[in-house]
Amino acid sequence: MNNQYYAEMLNKYIPWGSSTCSKHATLTPEEPAVIVSGKGCRVKDADGKEYIDFRNALGPISLGYCYGPVDDAIRSQLDKGIVFGYPSPLEAEVAKAITEVIPCAEKARFLKTGGEAIAACIKAARYVTGHDHVIQIGYNGWLNSLASDGMTLPNRKGTSGKTGIPAAIASLHHSAPWNNTEKLEELGKAYGDDLAAVVVAADYANMDAGRSFYPYLRAFTERYGAALIFDEIVTGFRIALGGVQEYYGVTPDMAVFAKGIANGMPLSVYCGKAKWMDAYGKAIVSSTYGGETLSLAAAKKVIEIYRSEDVIGHLWRMGARMWGGLDRIIKEYNLPVQMGCIDRPIAFFVPRPGADSGQVQKMKRAIFKAGVSLYNGGYVNYSHQEEDIDEALERIEGAVKAL
Numbered sequence: 001m002n003n004q005y006y007a008e009m010l011n012k013y014i015p016w017g018s019s020t021c022s023k024h025a026t027l028t029p030e031e032p033a034v035i036v037s038g039k040g041c042r043v044k045d046a047d048g049k050e051y052i053d054f055r056n057a058l059g060p061i062s063l064g065y066c067y068g069p070v071d072d073a074i075r076s077q078l079d080k081g082i083v084f085g086y087p088s089p090l091e092a093e094v095a096k097a098i099t100e101v102i103p104c105a106e107k108a109r110f111l112k113t114g115g116e117a118i119a120a121c122i123k124a125a126r127y128v129t130g131h132d133h134v135i136q137i138g139y140n141g142w143l144n145s146l147a148s149d150g151m152t153l154p155n156r157k158g159t160s161g162k163t164g165i166p167a168a169i170a171s172l173h174h175s176a177p178w179n180n181t182e183k184l185e186e187l188g189k190a191y192g193d194d195l196a197a198v199v200v201a202a203d204y205a206n207m208d209a210g211r212s213f214y215p216y217l218r219a220f221t222e223r224y225g226a227a228l229i230f231d232e233i234v235t236g237f238r239i240a241l242g243g244v245q246e247y248y249g250v251t252p253d254m255a256v257f258a259k260g261i262a263n264g265m266p267l268s269v270y271c272g273k274a275k276w277m278d279a280y281g282k283a284i285v286s287s288t289y290g291g292e293t294l295s296l297a298a299a300k301k302v303i304e305i306y307r308s309e310d311v312i313g314h315l316w317r318m319g320a321r322m323w324g325g326l327d328r329i330i331k332e333y334n335l336p337v338q339m340g341c342i343d344r345p346i347a348f349f350v351p352r353p354g355a356d357s358g359q360v361q362k363m364k365r366a367i368f369k370a371g372v373s374l375y376n377g378g379y380v381n382y383s384h385q386e387e388d389i390d391e392a393l394e395r396i397e398g399a400v401k402a403l
Helices: 001-012 068-078 089-101 115-130 140-147 181-194 206-225 242-250 273-280 294-309 311-333 358-371 386-401
Strands: 036-039 042-045 051-055 107-111 131-138 151-153 172-176 197-199 227-232 254-257 269-270 335-339 348-349 377-379
Touching: 042 140, 042 269, 051 386, 068 115, 089 107, 089 269, 089 294, 107 115, 107 273, 115 131, 115 197, 115 227, 115 254, 131 151, 131 181, 140 151, 172 181, 172 206, 181 197, 181 206, 181 311, 197 206, 206 294, 227 242, 269 273, 311 348, 311 386, 358 386
Parallel strands: 131 172, 131 197, 197 227, 227 254
Antiparallel strands: 036 042, 042 051, 107 269, 254 269, 335 348, 348 377
């Protein structure tokens, strides 16, 4: 079966063509409709074509596809059992490890996705503060759609009209742009007396603003007695092992980690100071699969690898090589996009002001055709080596020369 066959099946049987909206291919036939295998930093589609990959499953692959030590840990646990009617020892061991590597974590719990873990933090914040309103900055998963003007997908704002969210719920959720203190002051004046939490995910193209913005948010939430919740779903285990809270030295009340923590296994961590985490004794959050052992075994091994090897340093070096090289190509060939924060493990490009969307699509199609898989930029992983980066840049440059 080939890409075309699976593209037709996906569109016929699954709304949006995928259970994950951002995975739905929109630029076929150049873009792969499905991926059937991956190894290290490369993936293959149903036609057998190989791509040097910078999507990394939209972020969860931090060490590499089929990374041997992690896969071995999963296989070893599989022989013992996947889930039980009581906690596995792994649940305690990984929670302890989280408290040792995440600055804000005095206690930790587990779920399967980042979005639901953000919702769990908001519930605790509302319980402790007795307040209802929430400010959301950046994309925290489809939970953002609770705010009528929130981001329904990365880089996609909500629209007016029917959204599936009752107006009474939407009225309690407010969207604010990254690094816009004026908007936050406006929201503080309007809702500060009933503000439960501020949830913030970094703007990955303008992350340097975090040096002043995160301290501002710490002071802002303390002013109103609200919880400061860091969405470290993308930044954790990439910018630093402990995410932006470690990198910028600002400690939130609670934080969520997911992508990268288990190298692709479905696991999210919600952690924080005991004052807030102890709320779950009354503000109940419970899930049968929260302590599923294969993901915890993967996470335990991933944390061990990060603590014993220079994973973060490697991600920064390969990120600077890849995104700096891509930025050079963009400028040299006057491509219709622009990049920010090109020295990091994470980088994204956006259309240049006035750029035609057709030009951007044409550029992306050419890059996919050349055998490089990007995600409006993307991520490097621990398996990317200098030769992989250089080959990817060579393929990209060859592709855009022909445009």
